[in-house]
Amino acid sequence: MDITNTITSVPGFKVSSVDAGLRKEPSPDLTLIVAEAPCTAAGVFTTNYVKAAPVLYDQERLAANPEGIRAVLINAQVANAVTGQEGLRNARQTAAWTARAIGATADDVLVMSTGVIGIQLPMDKMEPGIAAAAKALRADGWQEAARGIMTTDTKPKIAAVQSDGITILGIAKGAGMMAPHMATMLSAIVTDADISADLLHRALKRAVYHSFNRITVDGDMSTNDTVLLLASGVSDVRIADRTLEPFVKALRAVCEQLAKGIVHDAEGATRFIEIWVTSARSEDDAHQIANTIAISPLVKTAFYGGDANWGRIFMAAGRAGIAFDPARLSLWFGDLQLVDKGMPLAYDETQANALAASKEVKVTLDLGLGGADFVVWTCDLSHEYVTINGHYRT
Amino acid sequence: MDITNTITSVPGFKVSSVDAGLRKEPSPDLTLIVAEAPCTAAGVFTTNYVKAAPVLYDQERLAANPEGIRAVLINAQVANAVTGQEGLRNARQTAAWTARAIGATADDVLVMSTGVIGIQLPMDKMEPGIAAAAKALRADGWQEAARGIMTTDTKPKIAAVQSDGITILGIAKGAGMMAPHMATMLSAIVTDADISADLLHRALKRAVYHSFNRITVDGDMSTNDTVLLLASGVSDVRIADRTLEPFVKALRAVCEQLAKGIVHDAEGATRFIEIWVTSARSEDDAHQIANTIAISPLVKTAFYGGDANWGRIFMAAGRAGIAFDPARLSLWFGDLQLVDKGMPLAYDETQANALAASKEVKVTLDLGLGGADFVVWTCDLSHEYVTINGHYRT
Numbered sequence: 195m196d197i198t199n200t201i202t203s204v205p206g207f208k209v210s211s212v213d214a215g216l217r218k219e220p221s222p223d224l225t226l227i228v229a230e231a232p233c234t235a236a237g238v239f240t241t242n243y244v245k246a247a248p249v250l251y252d253q254e255r256l257a258a259n260p261e262g263i264r265a266v267l268i269n270a271q272v273a274n275a276v277t278g279q280e281g282l283r284n285a286r287q288t289a290a291w292t293a294r295a296i297g298a299t300a301d302d303v304l305v306m307s308t309g310v311i312g313i314q315l316p317m318d319k320m321e322p323g324i325a326a327a328a329k330a331l332r333a334d335g336w337q338e339a340a341r342g343i344m345t346t347d348t349k350p351k352i353a354a355v356q357s358d359g360i361t362i363l364g365i366a367k368g369a370g371m372m373a374p375h376m377a378t379m380l381s382a383i384v385t386d387a388d389i390s391a392d393l394l395h396r397a398l399k400r401a402v403y404h405s406f407n408r409i410t411v412d413g414d415m416s417t418n419d420t421v422l423l424l425a426s427g428v429s430d431v432r433i434a435d436r437t438l439e440p441f442v443k444a445l446r447a448v449c450e451q452l453a454k455g456i457v458h459d460a461e462g463a464t465r466f467i468e469i470w471v472t473s474a475r476s477e478d479d480a481h482q483i484a485n486t487i488a489i490s491p492l493v494k495t496a497f498y499g500g501d502a503n504w505g506r507i508f509m510a511a512g513r514a515g516i517a518f519d520p521a522r523l524s525l526w527f528g529d530l531q532l533v534d535k536g537m538p539l540a541y542d543e544t545q546a547n548a549l550a551a552s553k554e555v556k557v558t559l560d561l562g563l564g565g566a567d568f569v570v571w572t573c574d575l576s577h578e579y580v581t582i583n584g585h586y587r588t
Numbered sequence: 589m590d591i592t593n594t595i596t597s598v599p600g601f602k603v604s605s606v607d608a609g610l611r612k613e614p615s616p617d618l619t620l621i622v623a624e625a626p627c628t629a630a631g632v633f634t635t636n637y638v639k640a641a642p643v644l645y646d647q648e649r650l651a652a653n654p655e656g657i658r659a660v661l662i663n664a665q666v667a668n669a670v671t672g673q674e675g676l677r678n679a680r681q682t683a684a685w686t687a688r689a690i691g692a693t694a695d696d697v698l699v700m701s702t703g704v705i706g707i708q709l710p711m712d713k714m715e716p717g718i719a720a721a722a723k724a725l726r727a728d729g730w731q732e733a734a735r736g737i738m739t740t741d742t743k744p745k746i747a748a749v750q751s752d753g754i755t756i757l758g759i760a761k762g763a764g765m766m767a768p769h770m771a772t773m774l775s776a777i778v779t780d781a782d783i784s785a786d787l788l789h790r791a792l793k794r795a796v797y798h799s800f801n802r803i804t805v806d807g808d809m810s811t812n813d814t815v816l817l818l819a820s821g822v823s824d825v826r827i828a829d830r831t832l833e834p835f836v837k838a839l840r841a842v843c844e845q846l847a848k849g850i851v852h853d854a855e856g857a858t859r860f861i862e863i864w865v866t867s868a869r870s871e872d873d874a875h876q877i878a879n880t881i882a883i884s885p886l887v888k889t890a891f892y893g894g895d896a897n898w899g900r901i902f903m904a905a906g907r908a909g910i911a912f913d914p915a916r917l918s919l920w921f922g923d924l925q926l927v928d929k930g931m932p933l934a935y936d937e938t939q940a941n942a943l944a945a946s947k948e949v950k951v952t953l954d955l956g957l958g959g960a961d962f963v964v965w966t967c968d969l970s971h972e973y974v975t976i977n978g979h980y981r982t
Contacts, residue, residue, distance in 0.1 A: 244906030244914045276902055276914065278931045311899025312932040412885040414900070415907040491806040491885070491969070492977055499978035505705025506808070508670055512638030513809040520638045520670065537672045538706040575885070576978075577971050583886055584893035584970075 197451050201354035203333040204361045205386040206230050206426030210330035211342025214323025216271040216309075216316060222342035224320075225268040226327035227382055228296050233424040235263035235304065236395035238402045240419035246275035248305040249420060251285040255304055260391035264302040266382050266422055267292045267324065268343050271309040272316065275417040284315045291321050295328035306380050306420050308345060308367065340365040343380060346582060349459050353451035357444040359431040360387040364448045368411075368456030379406065381421040381452055387441060388427035393434075397442045398423045405449035409571045411460040412579070413489030421449075457571045462579030465497050465551075470558040471511075472567045479516045480568035483559070486514035487570075494575035500551025502543065504532050511559060522562030527555065535562065591845050595748035597727040598755045599780040600624050600820030604724035605736025608717025610665040610703075610710065616736035618714075619662040620721035621776055622690050627818040629657035629698070630789035632796045634813035640669035642699040643814060645679040649698055654785035658696040660776050660816055661686045661718065662737050665703040666710065669811040678709045685715050689722035700774050700814050702739060702761065734759040737774060740976060743853050747845035751838040753825040754781040758842045762805075762850030773800065775815045775846055781835060782821035787828075791836045792817045799843035803965045805854040806973070807883030815843075851965045856973030859891055859945075864952040865905075866961045873910045874955075874962035880908035881953070881964075888969035894945025896937065898926050905953060916956030921949065929956065 207229055214224040237256050239249050255263075267288055274281045289303035307315070340350035344367050354363035364383035389397070402421055423445075433441045458466050469487050474480035487493055490510035496503040504525055512520070521536035527549040532541050549555065601623055608618040631650050633643050649657075661682055668675045683697035701709070734744035738761050748757035758777035783791070796815055817839075827835045852860050863881050868874035881887055884904035890897040898919055906914070915930035921943040926935050943949065 242903065242906035243908075243910070243912055244902045244917075273899070276899060276927070276930065276932060278915070311902060312927070414884050414886045414903060417899075417903050417906060490808050491973075492808045495974050495977035498974065501978070505667070505670060505811075508638045508705060509636065509808060509811050512636035512811060514637075516637075518637055521672070523638075533670070533706070536670065538670060575974060577974050579885075580889050580892065580969060580971050580974055583889035584895070 197353050197355055197447060201356060201361060201363060202336065204363045204384050206428035207384045208331040208333055209335040209339045210327045210332065211335065211338045212323060212326045212330055214326070215319045216269060222338065223270040224323040224327050225339045225342040226292065226324070226331065227266040227339070227384065227424070228331055229264050229424060229426050231426065232262040232264055232302065233426050234261045234389055234391040234394050235425070236260070236391065236398040236423045238398055238421045240416055242415050242417050244276065244417045246273050246307060246418040247277055247281035247285040248274055248307045249418060251282060251289070252304045252420065252422070255301065259301050262302050263304060263424055264298040265292050265296055266304045266306065266424065268306040268380065268382065269315070269320070270343060270345060272307060272313050273309045273311050273418050274307040274315050275311045277312070277314055280314055284317060287317065288315065288320050288324065291324045292328070295325055304422055306382070306422065308343070308380055308418055311417060336363060336365060343367040346461055347459050349455070351452050351455040351459070353448045355444045355447055358440055360385055360429045362444050362448050364452050366452040366456060379416065379419050379456060381406065383421070383423045383448060385423070385425045386427065386429035387425050387431055387433050388429060389425045389433040389441070393438055394423060394425055397438060397445055400442050401446040401449045404446050405453040408569060409453045409457050410485060410488050411457065411573060454571055457573050460573045461582045462576040463573030464576050465574045466554045467497055467572050467574065468554070468556045469570045469572065470556070470567060472558060472560045473563055474561050474566045474568070475564040477566045477568050480566050482516050483511050483514040484568050484570040486510050487559070488572035491575055497550055497555060498574035498576045500547055502527060502532070502546035502550040507557065507559060518561050518563060524560040524562065526558040591747050591749055591841060595750060595755060595757060596730065598757045598778050600822035601778045602725035602727055603729040603733045604721045604726065605729065605732045606717060606720045606724055608720065609713045610663060616732065617664040618717040618721050619733045619736040620686065620718070620725065621660040621733070621778065621818070622725055623658050623818060623820050625820065626656040626658055626696065627820050628655045628783055628785040628788050629819070630654070630785065630792040630817045632792055632815045634810055636809050636811050638670065638811045640667050640701060640812040641671055641675035641679040642668055642701045643812060644676060645683070646698045646814065646816070649695065653695050656696050657698060657818055658692040659686050659690055660698045660700065660818065662700040662774065662776065663709070663714070664737060664739060666701060666707050667703045667705050667812050668701040668709050669705045671706070671708050674708055678711060681711065682709065682714050682718065685718045686722070689719055698816055700776070700816065702774055702812055705811060730757060730759060737761040740855060741853050743849070745846050745849035745853070747842045749838045749841050752834055754779055754823045756838050756842050758846050760846040760850060773810065773813050773850060775800065777815070777817045777839070777842060779817070779819045780821065780823035781819050781825055781827050782823065783819045783827040783835070787832060788817060788819055791832060791839055794836050795839040795843045798840050799847040802963060803847045803851050804879060804882050805851065805967060848965055851967050854967045855976045856970040857967030858970050859968045860948045861891055861966050861968065862948070862950045863964045863966065864950070864961060866952060866954045867957055868955050868960045868962070869958040871960045871962050874960050876910050877905050877908040877953070878962050878964040880904050882966035885969055891944055891949060892968035892970045894941055896921060896926070896940035896944040901951065901953060912955050912957060918954040918956065920952040
């Protein structure tokens with residue numbers, strides 16, 4: 195599936211990003227995506243027990259109205275999390291203002307927030323900001339939108355494909371931090387495919403399973419993580435059960451590019467690390483082990499130091515809570531095998547360290563148990579990560 | 589329970605620590621604890637699926653011979669983990685050499701290792717080292733022993749109590765790292781109490797539950813973690829079922845001091861953080877949430893920065909996999925309440941940041957659900973942690 199940089203618009207959608215004065219420094223902070231006509235929509239949300247108001251609001255709206263969504267409003271700087279009933283009222287109110295500005299009803303608008311936890315949305319800035327965003331809407335505003343939702347991201351994340359007569363375009367932010375800090379990943383994806391809400395949800399869940407759910411920066415799951423997918427139907431290409439596969443494939447390509455983009459641009463990251471766990475009894479087992487390796491501070495700091503310290507990978511695998519036989523474990527960095535069935539090989543340590551010090555590192559841990567594999571994408575743990583997340587309001 | 593620094597020996601035991609040439613720099617690296625007569629013994633071990641050879645060996649010995657233990661041999665620099673059958677043979681061989689040197693049989697000797705994974709013990713150095721250690725045994729060598737088992741520890745950890753006619757003394761190492769790095773916690777505890785192996789094991793499990801199992805530095809569990817407890821019976825004070833409580837209390841005091849000592853001296857730590865989760869439905873629930881908060885990189889870096897960023901504590905609690913109602917959560921730093929039943933209070937932010945920037949920080953998260961509490965002790969995540977664990981063979 196070819197990802198292209200030449201797609202600048204998606205039939206049926208307009209977008210804008212304006213400076214509503216939410217951030218300390220002047221820069222776009224309020225992004226609005228509007229569909230010309232009602233869309234089918236699907237969402238995937240954080241499983242954190244502490245869910246931000248926009249997450250709770252969107253879950254309710256998507257359950258009640260999955261085929262009538264007209265807009266998505268995305269604000270930076272304030273997460274609207276741990277804000278009680280007032281936070282929920284504010285989420286609804288911003289949806290209502292958005293609806294008024296575009297000629298819809300509040301029920302047709304979804305919202306996403308990222309930023310500080312425990313602070314209410316600055317409603318005095320939101321109302322004029324929404325009005326300004328509605329006036330600035332245009333078909334080819336996606337690059338600006340991808341920038342408008344950034345926090346500590348250093349690069350906008352945008353990905354698009356055209357396939358079988360439809361276009362899919364997504365933007366994402368992640369590994370971000372707002373003073374006083376909160377990492378969150380948000381993604382909004384639009385398509386002109388004509389597809390029912392049920393199929394759209396199935397497609398999104400599968401694409402997310404193969405993309406956003408395979409990345410981790412530090413193991414910390416936000417209160418606000420949200421991926422929304424809107425389908426305008428403007429292409430008149432109808433996606434049915436039997437044509438779902440190619441749609442999922444295209445959607446997955448967009449999600450995977452966005453997800454990898456988040457890891458490449460993660461806070462303080464100096465290396466992109468791909469961790470394969472193979473020959474597991476089940477995908478869940480492989481996922482659990484790969485994820486535990488990926489979030490291990492000792493594994494992550496070893497890669498930061500360019501140290502082929504594979505013992506830490508064994509240690510992390512062994513603490514994942516999944517039973518295996520250490521005497522069956524084999525390990526590779528790239529194509530260089532370091533361990534064979536539990537026994538260290540006489541590999542070239544200089545070569546191993548060079549592999550560990552690459553910009554992109556591939557680790558494969560084979561369990562020798564079954565037929566299931568899983569891959570997780572992560573990054574190293576650097577001084578810069580500690581600086582970004584340890585320094586107060588800087 | 590008063591911990592005292594004036595206890596220098598425990599009736600029935602001798603100890604030594606010698607330089608066997610295992611480390612790169614000259615310093616004691618081989619420690620030997622010997623009992624004059626067979627001891628009852630108990631052990632608690634890592635639950636990592638990748639267990640080092642000394643762990644597997646000790647588990648087997650303790651199962652077969654829990655009332656005839658004569659010695660514990662502890663080496664630094666080499667973990668003897670992921671070393672296959674050769675590693676197990678080497679563990680047995682060092683036990684046999686120790687037995688020969690002290691006039692016992694190999695079955696009566698336990699071993700502990702810490703250091704590099706995937707490397708065999710340097711047996712040519714172990715044999716003379718063991719002979720030298722056996723010659724250097726003396727009753728009051730515990731300070732040297734506590735130093736001999738250190739790795740990146742900056743201070744020896746030793747704790748002792750006298751109570752009801754018995755003495756309990758323990759040494760521990762933790763948060764350590766050997767080139768090329770492996771953090772491990774080891775502790776050896778001896779007492780002159782007269783106690784059956786069954787009761788000793790029950791007492792140790794309870795004491796460890798309240799001490800070593802409540803600490804975490806980075807969430808990474810070693811392949812070698814081991815706590816061993818030997819009871820010589822020399823005091824002639826018999827511990828029976830009805831007198832187990834005071835013995836557990838004394839043992840727990842020793843373990844708690846050693847455990848807290850490990851966190852205070854953890855790699856790169858600048859703050860000691862005590863995390864209480866209260867009013868949970870069960871101790872397991874409270875433990876899981878407290879631990880998830882304690883290992884969260886975003887929580888740890890916020891404390892490193894002295895940032896009262898309590899939103900991250902809510903985030904971490906919510907991703908622990910334990911159901912709760914965010915609207916019931918209340919949070920304190922020390923005695924300062926920041927959140928009441930899900931709503932942020934108008935607290936003094938300067939005061940909150942000062943509390944977050946203390947050398948010792950106490951966090952209390954009340955779930956408002958039930959009657960169970962749990963405490964976890966941890967530290968912050970600093971630049972120095974990344975330096976220690978990221979730099980190769982420096």
